[in-house]
Amino acid sequence: MTRWRRPAWWSVLLTVAVAALFVRLGMWQLDRAAYKESLVRRYAAAAAAAPAPFAPVALAPPADAFPRVAVHGRWVADRVYLLDNPHHDARGGVEVYVPLALPGESRLLLVDLGFLPGSGREPAPRLPPLPTGEVNLHGLYLPPPGVGLELGGDALAAQARWPKTTIYLDLPQVARDLGRPLYPRILALDAEPSVAYQREHAFDFSSMPPARHRAYAFQWFSFAVAVVGIFLVLHRKRRPRRTDNR
Template sequence: MSRLRRPAWWSVLLTVAAALLFVRLGVWQLHRAQYKDDLLRRYAAAASAPVQGFDQVADAPPVDAYPRVRATGRYLGDRVYLLDNPRHDDRGGEEVYVPFQPRGHDRLLLVDLGFLPGNGDDRHPQRPPLPAGEVTLQGLYQPPPGHGFEMGGDALARQARWPKTTIYLDMGQVARDLGRPLYPRVLALGPDPASIYVREHTLDFGSMPPARHRAYAFQWFTFALAAVVLFLVLHRRKRPKRPSP
């Protein structure tokens, strides 16, 4: 004899629909994790890729690729932006960005000089002077760091003195602040043993790295299993009570 009661059609339909939905969401999270893993592998491989001219990718960089480029021009050394969002050092610190005027171009390129460790206090770290003449830079042409909702609006517009500090790097805000159009990506300079900047660049996935997608996938698969178990428990036949002697 079956240990399950005959279920209503709607309970079967509801259970199957819920389980399929949870499984589909779990598979989608696994696909997102795999996609971001592929991006990380491509990003790591880009560090040793052949160098190409900035003009080749300036306006239309390849999707989901990170060209290693060389650009010649001049720094706008008096226009420094400090991303006050330390990731490398317990003492704090700032990621330093400076606009760069590529030779023969009207638009500005924002250059990520690297992370400058703090001094253990609230003062800005001491930055070395930038070259005044024309220089040739080399690095990865990559998307700017992600940004979220900044309370109080545009923090750059409210600052009158340089360097300007922000907790999010919004390219639109930077372009308005400079009064000049910017290229869609930033140039993250490559490692330099002679530089005091820490240049350990990586892709910024915000709060959703691949590991978190996998954690969410496990959660959705658990929900699918729970829906089936709940269905079985609710439709289990109760054992008849034994008559008392």
């Protein structure tokens, strides 16, 4: 028969508190996974929707939504930005961004042309020429890529030649560099087989996809079980060893 030692009150309280904390963290990770899965579904629905007018969502895009919009304007073709660390870059290359001037608007719309593979021998791939005159574009109106810790300050201001290269795309920094305000999001153009750019604008969960949140949830739940298991092992009485008196 298994016997148990009477635990101290503080050990019970500590075990319950730590196990409850781990369970709460696991539930939070499951909530984050569900939230990101809902974003993926909204993104997929938006990508299949018909383009809507840009003006209603230009300055106040709906939160957690990715409108597919139609817009027309002129390229600011001599102001090109190259993002040299896109998450899908496995062969070398850059993500290319160019401002678009809309008729009668002081703000510029930064447009993601797509990923341009490089040879690995050149500092940047050769950029296809942009058309002159007004162009009609359609794509998803997305939040800009995440910004990390960029050491050394404003990398764009230190560059005098175009195109300019950056490892983080920070819209306020780009606006300062252009000397004109930008819209709060970027336009990620729809895929076109006839262009040189690879346009795979999947919503960026490369650092923390839903599956990783579920994995972390399992880890936290495992910690909670381990805490309870350790508590039970420490408070289980050991049977006294038999001695041989012969």
